[in-house]
Every structure is written in structure tokens, then in C-alpha cells.
Amino acid sequence: MRNRLKNIFLALLGILSIFIVYNIPVAQAIVQCPANDPLAVCIRLGATDGYTKGADGEDLYIFGFVDLTGVPENEIVNYKGQAHLPGPMIEVWEGQHLYITETNLGFSNRIDLFDPHTLHFHGFPHAMAIFDGVPDNSIAVNDGQDFTYFYQLNDPGTYPYHCHQEPVEHIQMGMVALINVHPLQDVSLYPDQTTALAALKAKAGIGDFKFASNGYAYNDGGTTPGTSTTYFDRAFNFLIDDIDARKHHNDETIQESKNEWHDYHPNQYILNGRVYPDTLLAPNDSTMTSGHDYIGSTSALVTANQGEKVLLRMVNLGYKTHTLTIPGITMRVIGEDAKILRGPTGLDLSYSRTGIELAGGKTADILLDTAGVAKGTYFMYARELNQEGYLSLTDILTNAPQSENNGGMMTQIIIN
Numbered sequence: 001m002r003n004r005l006k007n008i009f010l011a012l013l014g015i016l017s018i019f020i021v022y023n024i025p026v027a028q029a030i031v032q033c034p035a036n037d038p039l040a041v042c043i044r045l046g047a048t049d050g051y052t053k054g055a056d057g058e059d060l061y062i063f064g065f066v067d068l069t070g071v072p073e074n075e076i077v078n079y080k081g082q083a084h085l086p087g088p089m090i091e092v093w094e095g096q097h098l099y100i101t102e103t104n105l106g107f108s109n110r111i112d113l114f115d116p117h118t119l120h121f122h123g124f125p126h127a128m129a130i131f132d133g134v135p136d137n138s139i140a141v142n143d144g145q146d147f148t149y150f151y152q153l154n155d156p157g158t159y160p161y162h163c164h165q166e167p168v169e170h171i172q173m174g175m176v177a178l179i180n181v182h183p184l185q186d187v188s189l190y191p192d193q194t195t196a197l198a199a200l201k202a203k204a205g206i207g208d209f210k211f212a213s214n215g216y217a218y219n220d221g222g223t224t225p226g227t228s229t230t231y232f233d234r235a236f237n238f239l240i241d242d243i244d245a246r247k248h249h250n251d252e253t254i255q256e257s258k259n260e261w262h263d264y265h266p267n268q269y270i271l272n273g274r275v276y277p278d279t280l281l282a283p284n285d286s287t288m289t290s291g292h293d294y295i296g297s298t299s300a301l302v303t304a305n306q307g308e309k310v311l312l313r314m315v316n317l318g319y320k321t322h323t324l325t326i327p328g329i330t331m332r333v334i335g336e337d338a339k340i341l342r343g344p345t346g347l348d349l350s351y352s353r354t355g356i357e358l359a360g361g362k363t364a365d366i367l368l369d370t371a372g373v374a375k376g377t378y379f380m381y382a383r384e385l386n387q388e389g390y391l392s393l394t395d396i397l398t399n400a401p402q403s404e405n406n407g408g409m410m411t412q413i414i415i416n
């Protein structure tokens with residue numbers, strides 16, 4: 001009798017379990033994306049670890065973000081250990097409602113660690129601390145959990161974003177990328193407003209290194225006398241960074257207690273996660289995705305046609321100052337730190353330089369007018385010339401700096 005009751009109880013429990021499993025809308029509960037909001041742009045980012053290709057083709061262990069937008073819930077586990085450096089670059093428009101769900105996938109290599117992660121939209125004027133991603137002031141996303149950040153995009157510009165949990169470690173380890181908020185003035189490039197809003201909504205989301213369509217960097221009021229336009233034919237994103245590979249090695253090999261962060265000695269200087277000449281390779285080039293499943297998806301090569309206006313969106317999330325120069329092409333800075341360079345009465349404060357200095361956390365919008373530029377290949381590089389070399393991790397661990405190589409923070413600008 002007791003056994004029969006037990007069997008009936010177990011059978012009921014089984015039926016109840018099936019009912020529960022099939023009636024909880026799991027995915028909808030995790031990823032918040034209002035279907036009835038025409039301005040909503042919804043992105044999902046995974047936070048995890050992985051490898052990228054360092055100097056000499058060596059593995060460089062990283063923490064980072066990976067795009068999970070649209071990935072079915074039962075497949076997101078496949079993205080654990082697939083972090084990108086830089087993380088996904090986000091393209092959105094002023095006025096849109098940006099929902100970013102951060103999913104903490106956990107670490108693939110460091111299974112002993114349960115680090116939380118956050119999302120900090122650097123420079124974004126928040127009304128509420130909970131979406132600012134500073135864990136001390138709000139919350140962090142624990143291993144295996146999700147949290148949706150909301151941003152009402154009011155201010156166009158070029159912004160960095162990064163994880164703010166243990167930021168000295170997590171930023172250096174690679175949890176860095178950028179968000180471009182394009183201005184509503186782009187609407188003027190379309191025949192009517194309905195077409196414009198539909199087009200901008202369709203283009204919003206995870207972008208590429210190269211932003212294919214034309215537009216404006218800021219709401220500049222057009223070409224009124226005495227002002228210069230921020231119009232561009234092509235735009236390219238640059239995430240500038242410096243890497244202390246020994247710190248990455250210590251994190252990889254469970255020796256992070258050796259990491260004295262004030263004792264910071266970068267040995268690799270990178271553009272979009274790559275050292276020269278890897279910077280020239282195409283996105284997803286096969287030589288950048290071998291061995292440890294490197295995710296070297298982003299290129300740093302600029303190509304344009306003579307006469308075009310080329311916008312370079314620069315974000316430095318390294319710990320050193322880098323001064324970029326392009327001999328032969330004038331660099332005009334039209335915006336800094338997500339603000340157009342205009343005075344209170346609209347006075348044009350943009351300026352031209354042969355070198356643009358970027359401290360850590362700084363952004364700059366640089367416009368290249370190629371109208372008077374001869375066709376050919378130009379170089380963009382860091383003027384701190386030691387940054388044109390790099391040491392591999394083996395060089396450092398064996399204390400053999402004589403094996404320094406050419407490369408580092410350099411790429412090409414090809415004018416056709």
C-alpha cells in the first residue's frame with residue numbers, strides 16, 4: 001500500500017514537472033525586449049573569457065564580451081569561452097530605446113572563478129545608478145544570470161563601454177568596446193521620415209568595424225556660414241588598447257595574486273585587438289581564427305575613394321596615452337568625449353593636428369577630407385615610437401627582449 005501511494009505521488013510529481021517546464025516562458029523572462037515599442041533596439045551580450053591572437057601568433061588569454069543577440073536560449077552555452085577583443089561594436093540612433101541584456105556565461109578556462117560582470121556605458125548621462133554598471137553603487141550580474149540595461153539615447157556621439165566589475169583587471173583583460181549614437185540629423189538623408197525611421201531601426205544593432213553608410217557624426221545644423229559639417233561618406237571604429245601580457249598570463253594560470261596593477265608594463269599595443277601587420281587582415285581572416293579558437297573578427301584597415309570624407313571614431317581603453325598620426329593626411333577633430341566641438345553660440349571649435357593625443361577613457365571623432373589627397377597607401381600609427389614594436393609573451397617570460405619585433409599600434413589608410 002505504501003509503495004502504491006509512493007508510485008502515485010511520483011507520477012503526479014512527474015506530470016507537474018512537465019507542466020512547469022512547458023509553461024514557463026523562459027526566454028521572454030530573461031531577455032527584455034518590448035515588441036510594441038517601435039523605437040526599441042534589443043541586444044544581448046555574453047560576458048565570458050577566451051583567447052585572441054597576440055604578438056607572434058601567441059595565445060593571449062582574455063575576458064570579454066560576445067554577441068548573443070538572437071541566439072536561441074539552448075545554444076548560448078556554446079558561446080562560453082568565445083570572448084572577443086574588442087567586444088561587439090554597437091550602432092544606434094539618437095531617440096532610440098536601447099535594451100542591452102548582459103548574460104554572464106562564466107569562464108571556460110578559469111572554472112574556479114565566479115566573477116560577476118557589469119556593463120558601464122562610459123560618459124552616458126544616467127538618471128538611475130542601477131543601469132550605470134558601477135557595482136559599488138548598484139548591482140552586478142552573477143555567474144549564470146542575466147540583467148537588462150536600459151538607455152534612452154538622447155546625446156549622439158562616440159562612447160566606450162566596458163565591464164566595471166574589478167575594473168582595473170576586467171578592462172585590461174579585454175571587456176571593452178564602443179557604442180556609437182548617430183544623430184537624428186541622419187533622417188535628412190532619407191526621402192521621408194517614415195522611410196528614415198524604418199531604415200535607421202533596421203541598421204541599428206551590432207555593427208562592424210566599417211560603418212558602410214554615410215551620415216553625420218553630430219547634429220551640426222548643416223553648413224551654415226562659419227561652421228563645418230560633420231558629414232562623412234564612411235566611418236571606421238578604432239578601439240585603442242595596450243596589453244601587459246604577463247598580467248593575462250597570470251590570470252590564465254591562476255596566479256593573479258602576482259598581479260600588481262600599479263606595476264603596469266604593456267608589451268603589446270593594439271588597434272581593434274590586433275598588432276601590425278595583422279591590423280591589415282580582413283574581418284574573420286582565417287589566420288586570426290585558429291588554435292585556441294581565436295576570435296580576431298575585427299579589422300583595422302581603412303580604405304576609401306579619393307574625395308570621400310572619412311570619419312575615424314577613436315576610443316582609447318588602454319591605460320597609457322597614445323598619440324595617433326597619419327603623415328600626409330590632415331586630421332580634423334570634430335568631436336571629443338561624445339560632444340561636438342562647438343561653442344555655446346555655435347562657434348566652430350573643430351581643429352586640425354598632425355597628431356591626436358588620446359588618454360585612457362578618451363574618445364575623439366576625427367574627420368579626414370581626402371579631396372586633396374593623392375591616391376596611395378598612408379600609415380596611421382602611434383607617435384610614441386616604442387609602441388611600434390612589441391614583445392611576445394615568451395620574450396617576457398624568458399626575459400629575452402632582444403627578440404623584439406616590428407609591429408604594434410599601426411595600420412594603413414588606402415586611398416583609391
Ligand SMILES: [Cu+2]
Pocket residue numbers: 047063115116117118163164165170175
Ligand atoms: Cu567583468
